[in-house]
Structure formats: C-alpha cells, structure tokens
Amino acid sequence: MGTPDFAVPSLKKIIEKHSVKAVFTQPDRPKGRGKKLAMSPVKEVAIEHNIPVFQPEKLKNELDTIKMLQEMKPDFIIVVAFGQILPEDVLKAPRYACINLHASLLPRYRGAAPINWAIINGEKKAGVTTMLMEKGLDTGDMLQKFQTDVSEDMTFEELHDILKEEGAELLLKTMEDYAAGKITPIKQNDAESNYAPLLKKDTGKINWNDSADKIHNLVRGLYPAPSAYTNYNDSVMKIHSTKIVDMSTNKEPGLIEEVNNDGILVSTGKGKLLITAVQFPGKKLMSVKDYIKGNNIEKGIFLR
Structure with missing residues (x-):
C-alpha cells in the first residue's frame, strides 16, 4: 500500500x-x-x-x-x-x-x-x-x-x-x-x-525578521516544491537556493543590499542571506546570474 x-x-x-x-x-x-x-x-x-x-x-x-x-x-x-x-x-x-x-x-x-x-x-x-x-x-x-x-x-x-x-x-x-x-x-x-503537518501554501512565505539560517533552512526544506517565496515589488519571487554569508548586519530586514553575479544579498533579522536561484511567475527556475542578464533586480528594494 x-x-x-x-x-x-x-x-x-x-x-x-x-x-x-x-x-x-x-x-x-x-x-x-x-x-x-x-x-x-x-x-x-x-x-x-x-x-x-x-x-x-x-x-x-x-x-x-x-x-x-x-x-x-x-x-x-x-x-x-x-x-x-x-x-x-x-x-x-x-x-x-x-x-x-x-x-x-x-x-x-x-x-x-x-x-x-x-x-x-x-x-x-x-x-x-x-x-x-x-x-x-x-x-x-x-x-x-x-x-x-x-x-x-x-x-x-x-x-x-x-x-x-x-x-x-x-x-x-x-x-x-x-x-x-x-x-x-x-x-x-x-x-x-x-x-x-501537511505543507500549506503559506508555509513557504519568508519572514525576513527571521535569522539567515532559519530562512536558509526553509528554502532547502521546500526545494523543489512547493518552494519558499517572497514578494519583490508586486511579483511573487520563488527562492530555490540560498547561502548564509555572514551573521552581521545593521540594515532593516528584507533590504536588498547588493545584486551581482553571485546573487542577491539580503539583510535578515540576524545576518545576511545570498539568494542564488529564483523563479518569477511564468518563467523558469534560473540562477540569479542568468536572470539578471535580461531582467532587473534593484538594490535598495525591500522584499516583503
């Protein structure tokens, strides 16, 4: 059975x-x-x-x-x-x-x-x-x-x-x-x-006030589906891969501090998280390096 x-x-x-x-x-x-x-x-x-x-x-x-x-x-x-x-x-x-x-x-x-x-x-x-x-x-x-x-x-x-x-x-x-x-x-x-318990859609909703390691655990625990996600401006951004960069930040949680080929660096409640693979509605899962070749992710925006 x-x-x-x-x-x-x-x-x-x-x-x-x-x-x-x-x-x-x-x-x-x-x-x-x-x-x-x-x-x-x-x-x-x-x-x-x-x-x-x-x-x-x-x-x-x-x-x-x-x-x-x-x-x-x-x-x-x-x-x-x-x-x-x-x-x-x-x-x-x-x-x-x-x-x-x-x-x-x-x-x-x-x-x-x-x-x-x-x-x-x-x-x-x-x-x-x-x-x-x-x-x-x-x-x-x-x-x-x-x-x-x-x-x-x-x-x-x-x-x-x-x-x-x-x-x-x-x-x-x-x-x-x-x-x-x-x-x-x-x-x-x-x-x-x-x-x-059974996973629900809101299980994957990222709270940027959480620590970098807690968010990292959520991302890998929901990969490849149903996936962790956040909002970038008005779009849902699924996050498929992350790295914990360091444990020191004085910026407000959710702030995009840097965007480059390595990924999207975001401040959290404790430490910084590097997002390395994302997926936007109607698009394939892509590394951040590939995504920013044809799309813009702005530094200074808050993820919600």
Whole structure:
C-alpha cells in the first residue's frame, strides 16, 4: 500500500524477493496544466509487473474490498506513504504484521511531511523507521531504523532520494527479521514526539525578521516544491537556493543590499542571506546570474 515516488523503491525491492498479491494506491488524480487523470508512481510499477491494483477512495468504507483482502491471507501488509488510515479489520488481516515505513526517526516527526520539517527545523540527523501499524497516526511500536547526517546545505529533494532507497533496504530486512522472530518491537515515547503537518501554501512565505539560517533552512526544506517565496515589488519571487554569508548586519530586514553575479544579498533579522536561484511567475527556475542578464533586480528594494 503506497502512492508517491517515495514508495517506489520499496515496492520494487519487495517484488524482487517476494510474491506481491495486490497493490493498493490512491485513486488517479488530475495533474498538470491539462488536468488529465494521472496514475500514481506506485500504480505504474504495479502495472509493469502485472500486479492487481486497487484504488479505494476510502478503504474503511469498502467492505467488499476489505473482505477480499482478508481472504488473500497475506503474510504481510506493507505500507509506505499510502495516504489513508487503515481500519482495524485490515490491520488484523496479515499472518505476521502490518508494517509501515515512515520517513523519520520516530517518535520525532509523526505525520505527513517529516522530511520537509526535519530540514526546515534544522535537524542534523534524519532517517527512516519501520514500525508496527496501529490505529494512531505513526504511533505503533518501532522495529528498525536507518539514520543519516543532514548537511547544512542538503535539500528536501536530496534527503528524500537518500531515504527512499535506504528505506527500501531497511523494509526488506525488517520483513525477514520479523518473520524469523529476530526483532523485539520498542514502544514509542510519546513525550519525545512531535508532529510534521501537511505543507500549506503559506508555509513557504519568508519572514525576513527571521535569522539567515532559519530562512536558509526553509528554502532547502521546500526545494523543489512547493518552494519558499517572497514578494519583490508586486511579483511573487520563488527562492530555490540560498547561502548564509555572514551573521552581521545593521540594515532593516528584507533590504536588498547588493545584486551581482553571485546573487542577491539580503539583510535578515540576524545576518545576511545570498539568494542564488529564483523563479518569477511564468518563467523558469534560473540562477540569479542568468536572470539578471535580461531582467532587473534593484538594490535598495525591500522584499516583503
């Protein structure tokens, strides 16, 4: 059971080693400018391998589908970013367990956007956790973990791509070790938990009163999408890449201090930030060096 690109390596690894009887994924959704219905990345892989695909709008409401799933008598139900809460009848269906791969070091960052929020909050470590599923949201007993360092310039995209591959390996190992009785599940300490909510459009709105490092973390945590943004005059300027230049400034936050081939130097609540890649409405993502060849960014303007 899974939907986005993050779940694809896990499905492929399980197909290599085991017999997959069914794939559950979210219904096809409108995508792109033409709003044509598009299948999920997980569905594409399932079709390539001739695996039956089920796309319940809400699995808990589809009693015939749940009954069919129970009759399959699976050894495991594996869940990776499926996007639905599983009803109790489904949780009890497999011979061994329902196992979820979650993209955080639980109990930290339960919820929908753990990788984004780990970077936005400036975490130095991140990872994935396999866990037993229960009725709560990412609250089940932990099985195994993979941990990696997060560098100060690592983006969501880079960390996502590391964790989806390492997560697939961990999931396969967890299945084998659990079936062999080699894992003792560990309860999560709720007191250590926090929540990684869905990203909203205003999550990316930059507050220039924040410090340079906090804004830098926001930019890299939302790259490539939905992206951090600010207003330059009357235009929305998406900011895709930044560097922390130094931690001293006596200028008002949001002031463009310099514009050159290196980027746009902006004062913040603490320190200066160099914007190195931008995107304006109707235009492609461009380095500042390329953008200012044919467009003007004025020194002395305030970003809002």
